[in-house]
Amino acid sequence: MHPFRLVLNRNHGTPGIVALPDSGYRRARAEITSWPGYAPTPLRQLQYPGLATVHYKDEGGRFGLGSFKALGGAYAVLRVLVAELAKRGVAPNATGAALEGGAYRDAAQQITVTCATDGNHGRSVAWGAQRFGARCVIFVHQHVSQGRRDAIARYGAEIREVAGNYDDSVRAAQETAEAEGWFVISDTSYPGYTEPPRDVMQGYRLMAEEALAALPAPPTHVFVPGGVGGVAAAVATQLRSMCGTEPRLVIAEPDRAACLTDSLDAGRLTTVGGNLDTVMAGLACGEPSLLAWQELERSAFASMALSDDAVPGAMRALAAQGIEAGESAVAGLIALDCAWPDAAARAALGLSEKSRVLIFGTEGATDPALYAQIVGLKSPSRD
Ligand SMILES: Cc1ncc(COP(=O)(O)O)c(C=O)c1O
Numbered sequence: 001m002h003p004f005r006l007v008l009n010r011n012h013g014t015p016g017i018v019a020l021p022d023s024g025y026r027r028a029r030a031e032i033t034s035w036p037g038y039a040p041t042p043l044r045q046l047q048y049p050g051l052a053t054v055h056y057k058d059e060g061g062r063f064g065l066g067s068f069k070a071l072g073g074a075y076a077v078l079r080v081l082v083a084e085l086a087k088r089g090v091a092p093n094a095t096g097a098a099l100e101g102g103a104y105r106d107a108a109q110q111i112t113v114t115c116a117t118d119g120n121h122g123r124s125v126a127w128g129a130q131r132f133g134a135r136c137v138i139f140v141h142q143h144v145s146q147g148r149r150d151a152i153a154r155y156g157a158e159i160r161e162v163a164g165n166y167d168d169s170v171r172a173a174q175e176t177a178e179a180e181g182w183f184v185i186s187d188t189s190y191p192g193y194t195e196p197p198r199d200v201m202q203g204y205r206l207m208a209e210e211a212l213a214a215l216p217a218p219p220t221h222v223f224v225p226g227g228v229g230g231v232a233a234a235v236a237t238q239l240r241s242m243c244g245t246e247p248r249l250v251i252a253e254p255d256r257a258a259c260l261t262d263s264l265d266a267g268r269l270t271t272v273g274g275n276l277d278t279v280m281a282g283l284a285c286g287e288p289s290l291l292a293w294q295e296l297e298r299s300a301f302a303s304m305a306l307s308d309d310a311v312p313g314a315m316r317a318l319a320a321q322g323i324e325a326g327e328s329a330v331a332g333l334i335a336l337d338c339a340w341p342d343a344a345a346r347a348a349l350g351l352s353e354k355s356r357v358l359i360f361g362t363e364g365a366t367d368p369a370l371y372a373q374i375v376g377l378k379s380p381s382r383d
Pocket residue numbers: 067069118120121187225226227228229230231232281282283285328329362363
């Protein structure tokens with residue numbers, strides 16, 4: 001058993017702001033499902049004794065980028081380009097297909113998009129920029145692995161390293177963009193900066209819709225990894241829209257970057273400092289996204305802070321079931337593995353033999369060398 005911290009949201013079910021209106025989601029869905037290579041990712045049933053069903057939404061194959069983040073950043077890049085080309089009098093309403101076909105190539109190349117990333121979001125932004133013809137600069141902090149940097153650079157983006165942690169790289173991207181007249185496509189929002197992250201999150205909802213549509217019955221419990229909370233908030237919104245308020249959403253975070261767990265505990269948006277160093281690289285975020293928090297403060301049922309020590313075992317357990325899951329993807333499974341055998345946590349979450357659990361497995365082996373190092377050398381067994 002690995003140590004964990006469980007916090008229930010005492011404001012669960014209270015009314016609140018609609019951060020992600022359905023109209024914005026319909027637009028995102030229509031665009032993204034029209035992209036070449038679009039296909040729903042697989043929903044796999046896990047062998048999990050004791051619970052009625054456990055399904056795992058496997059995002060490893062998303063658009064060949066390795067994670068659900070392909071749905072968000074690239075779409076937000078398109079939205080910024082379309083708006084900017086209209087403002088510059090180039091095209092009143094350019095489409096993604098026209099941009100991809102090179103219709104406004106010269107004008108699009110004058111536009112630079114940028115963001116901070118711990119890997120997957122930057123890959124999506126770089127991919128979108130390359131497809132739609134913009135210039136792209138991506139900021140990474142020192143702990144972002146070389147494998148992840150290379151994967152971004154392959155889409156033609158310039159990579160710049162920033163001292164400090166993820167939150168420092170967010171600030172560096174913001175400050176440079178202001179000085180240079182670039183456009184920040186962030187997956188996190190803060191006061192005064194909400195529109196690209198809103199589009200990013202609207203894109204993520206497609207992952208949740210696919211999973212919920214593919215399930216034989218609505219889930220009773222949904223486990224989702226938490227970084228800045230964007231994907232959790234997108235899942236929460238889509239869950240409410242398709243299944244009402246019954247399913248319980250549980251956020252799964254590393255204990256070294258548990259800003260959402262701490263925020264639910266405090267009842268207000270709370271930031272975590274330090275180097276946030278965790279093997280769950282995509283979840284190494286210390287500041288919740290404002291928009292995500294507005295959604296989650298009323299709709300998250302609970303949040304769990306988890307130990308890095310549990311990651312290899314969970315990755316190997318999934319590998320044994322034929323699923324290639326990256327370090328951040330396994331947070332939801334770890335949370336379930338911690339809560340299910342623990343009588344108090346099980347009762348607090350209302351887990352029973354009747355529960356139908358849905359886990360979002362948000363990435364595949366996005367850093368193949370690291371994946372091989374963690375999973376490849378030992379026989380698959382849970383620690
Ligand atoms: C694989 C993976 N899962 C989950 C997350 C968390 O998403 P969010 O920051 O929107 O909470 C990330 C973020 O980078 C990620 O890369």
